[in-house]
Amino acid sequence: MAASLLLAGIVVVLLLGWSLDKATTENARSAGRQVIKEIAKEGARDLTASDVASTGDSASVIQILGPAGGPIASDPAIAGRPPLTTARPAPGHETVETIAMPVNGTDDDYRLVSTGVAGPGGPYTVISARSLAPVSEASERLTLLLALAAIPLLAIAALAVYRAVGSALLPVERMRRTVAEISTRDLGHRVGLPPGHDELHNLATTLNSMLDRLASAQGAQRRFVADASHELRSPLNTITTALEVSEHHPGAMSTAELLGVVSRETARLRELVDDLLLLARTDDTSDNPPHAEVDLDDLARSEAERARATQLQVEIDTWPAKVSGNPAQLRRAIRNLVDNAREHAKERVLVRTGTAGGIAFVEVADDGPGVPAADRERIFERFVRRDDARHHGPGTGGSAGLGLAIVAGIAARHGGTAECAGAGDPGYPGAHFRIRLPLKDTT
Structure with missing residues (x-):
């Protein structure tokens, strides 16, 4: 002014x-x-x-x-x-x-x-x-009069603006105090919504939405820590029990049996820790692994050939699909899908790649029991396991319910998605998993 x-x-x-x-x-x-x-x-x-x-x-x-x-x-x-x-x-x-x-x-x-x-x-x-x-x-008199008139006018205007802006921003101060009183232990409090539907109302709504997301993330983190602690405790308890039995009852377990139990549970523990570290990396936006041109069809074919070593019939239908990403992570995602299908399939597994509308996809289907519609979204959450998956051993991530969570995390990290659909191919009535990734820009 x-x-x-x-x-x-x-x-x-x-x-x-x-x-x-x-x-x-x-x-x-x-x-x-x-x-x-x-x-x-x-x-x-x-x-x-x-x-x-x-x-x-x-x-x-x-x-x-x-x-x-x-x-x-x-x-x-x-x-x-x-x-x-x-x-x-x-x-x-x-x-x-x-x-x-x-x-x-x-x-x-x-x-x-x-x-x-x-x-x-x-x-x-x-x-x-x-x-x-x-x-x-x-001119001199007018300049002097204007100067004398401007000083009180500025003072009055400054006071009026100060009071008006202070009154207008009072709801912001209330929001600040409310947010300052919210602790990490209790995210249940919410900011009061000012009357009207102006920018301050929108700000309060946005803050409450952010607090809802923080509370949801905190709950998910607590559940994740609890589930991880439980999963880590299980192999440790098995190893501890085996050692105690061997110590107090030397004849109950041979050295070979003890080494077998310890080796098996150590491998399970190591795999679980590796899976947790990989999930942490997919969540960490500051971690930028090297990217390169990746042929999804080559990775899928390689993993499908590996699955053919079992007694299953593996059908391979791969078409060229190039994306930009981290080869090791993308291979891990495809391997998890193939291993998941191999564990659930009765006789047959289908591995397919292709492109459609600027999107590259990898599909893995099996003739197993499939996934109920109610579980097709939550199955990608961490430590989520269906009852028929409890018997799976180490090697697939299925024992801890992290295999599909890793798939979803890697897909999201590469700008894509992972989904579970119903049966879509004749002869494969079981689960149908699909990874969608953006095609590599060749312009």
């Missing part, structure tokens, strides 16, 4: 100065007009100083120059002075200029209007001068 007032004040002062300056020039021209008429009619033979003297207006003086260029009549205030200007306009023309000259004890700027006159006896020059001091004084 101060800048606006300053700009407005400058504009007003400049406009006033321009208007007064123009009026001064017009007044000087008007003052000499009567003298010009008389000289044009009768010449300057009978012209005296009283004819050009100002009538009480000391700010205006007139001087008449004869054909020879010297003064022949002057206002008493400038009597005896040489010509006020060297300008000699032709008859019917005028010259406007500004000079400084002492008049009546002052040394002010004067606006001179010099007009050429063709009269009896030769050409004459009528010089009409008017002081510019009133213009300067008016």
Whole structure:
């Protein structure tokens, strides 16, 4: 507002100065007009100083120059002075200029209007001068008045804006206090919604949505920690029990049996830890593994050939599908799907790749029991296991319910999705898993 007032004040002062300056020039021209008429009619033979003297207006003086260029009549205030200007306009023309000259004890700027006159006896020059001091004084006074008026106006405006903005932002302060009182132990409190449907209401709604997401994430994290602790405790308990039995009952378990139990549970424990680390990496947005051009069809074919080592019939239907991503992570995702299908299939597994609408996909289907519609979304959550999956051993991630969660995490990390659909191919009535990834940009 101060800048606006300053700009407005400058504009007003400049406009006033321009208007007064123009009026001064017009007044000087008007003052000499009567003298010009008389000289044009009768010449300057009978012209005296009283004819050009100002009538009480000391700010205006007139001087008449004869054909020879010297003064022949002057206002008493400038009597005896040489010509006020060297300008000699032709008859019917005028010259406007500004000079400084002492008049009546002052040394002010004067606006001179010099007009050429063709009269009896030769050409004459009528010089009409008017002081510019009133213009300067008016501009200075206006500047001072504007400055004096702007100071209280700014103070009043500042107070009004401060009170208005403070009142408008009071709901924001209430939100801040409410959010500051919410601790990580209790995310149940919510911000009160201000009345109306303005930006502050939208802000409060957004904060509450964020708190809902934080509470949901905190609950999921707590469940994840609890489930991970339970899963980690299981192999540790098995190893501890085996060692205690071997210690207190030496003949109950041979060394080979003990080593077998310890090795099996250690492998299970190591796989679980590796899965947890991989899930943490897929959640960490600051972790940027190297990306390269990946042929999904090659990865899928390789994993399908690996599954053919079992007694299952593995059908491979792969078409070229290039994406940009981390080869090791994408291989892990496909391997988890193939291993999941291998564990659930009765006789047959289908592995397919292709492209459609700028999307590359990998599909793995089996002829097993399938996944109920109610479980097709939650099956990608961590530590989610169906009852018929409890017997799975290490190697697939299925024992801890992390295999499909890893698939979903890797797909999301690469800008894609993982989904479970119903049976879609004849001969494969079981589960039908699909990974969708954006095709590599070849432009």
